[in-house]
Amino acid sequence: KQEVTQIPAALSVPEGENLVLNCSFTDSAIYNLQWFRQDPGKGLTSLLLIQSSQREQTSGRLNASLDKSSGRSTLYIAASQPGDSATYLCAVITGGGNKLTFGTGTQLKVEL
Amino acid sequence: DAGVTQSPTHLIKTRGQHVTLRCSPISGHKSVSWYQQVLGQGPQFIFQYYEKEERGRGNFPDRFSARQFPNYSSELNVNALLLGDSALYLCASSLEAGYFGETQYFGPGTRLLVL
Numbered sequence: 075k076q077e078v079t080q081i082p083a084a085l086s087v088p089e090g091e092n093l094v095l096n097c098s099f100t101d102s103a104i105y106n107l108q109w110f111r112q113d114p115g116k117g118l119t120s121l122l123l124i125q126s127s128q129r130e131q132t133s134g135r136l137n138a139s140l141d142k143s144s145g146r147s148t149l150y151i152a153a154s155q156p157g158d159s160a161t162y163l164c165a166v167i168t169g170g171g172n173k174l175t176f177g178t179g180t181q182l183k184v185e186l
Numbered sequence: 187d188a189g190v191t192q193s194p195t196h197l198i199k200t201r202g203q204h205v206t207l208r209c210s211p212i213s214g215h216k217s218v219s220w221y222q223q224v225l226g227q228g229p230q231f232i233f234q235y236y237e238k239e240e241r242g243r244g245n246f247p248d249r250f251s252a253r254q255f256p257n258y259s260s261e262l263n264v265n266a267l268l269l270g271d272s273a274l275y276l277c278a279s280s281l282e283a284g285y286f287g288e289t290q291y292f293g294p295g296t297r298l299l300v301l
Contacts, residue, residue: 078228108289117190117276118229118292163228171242172219172280172290176228 076101076168080177087154088185095149095180097164102145108174109138109149110163118163122149154184188213190279190293198299199267207262207296211279217241218260219290220252221276229276235260236283264298272300 077100087093097107106125110118122131122138124147130139137150147164161181165174191210199205211218217236221229234242235254254260258279264271274297278290 106288110292115274115297117294118278120289120291123289165228171283172217172234172278172288173231173242173244174219174221174229174278174290175231178226178228 076104076166076175078164078166078175078177080162080164080180082180083178084181084183086183086185089154089156091154091184092150092152093154093182095151095162095164095182097147097149097177099145099147099166099175101168102142104142104166104168107138107140107147107164107166109136109147110165112161112163112179114161121162151182154182156184156186158182158184190277190291192275192277192293192296194296195294196297196299198301200301201267201269203267203300204263204265205267205298207264207275207277207298208259209262209277209279209293210259211277212291215279215281215291216258217280217283218254218258219278219280220260220262221278222246223274223276223295225273232262234283241283267300269300272298274298 109121124140135152161179163179165176219234220232223229231244233252249265274295277293
């Protein structure tokens, strides 16, 4: 059974700092890994999707890496801003279909 | 183009009642998945439907059921509500069934409170 863990559970940083969020998964036979952002009480916004054959994906100030063999992914956020404050979730697809297995998220607060 | 839409946005029910939640996928998307997110947890997979057929089911009791209509919209039904069913119910759509995984787009969710 696939299990996804995210560390830390919560993180508070000053504005402008670069930061790294971690995600690990127990079954390395994944098809892809997706990072999402969730604002309080809201739905999920897809940030980046990394296919199992890829090592990283970049979008603006965000960079996600994937090391499938070790069961790890990181989300790097450069020059953090207060608007980045949200919960960040990683999720993997293992096996066919669209079933996402999620971690419990990292709650990020970027302070002025 | 409109994103994934869900209705209602909020709902209050009492134990034992029945609830129906609705989802409209992004135009052209044929697959709809449902997730339950309890406060403080990551979403848990409930169902996936593709071309009106069930393609996957998570570890949820038979009180939970769903269907997909010819226009690809979907309903999630929950019978005999329990307090533990209180959660944010999320709908996600994707273009195809995702045999090798593909980007899923989530709606804003329906917040269900069971009293």
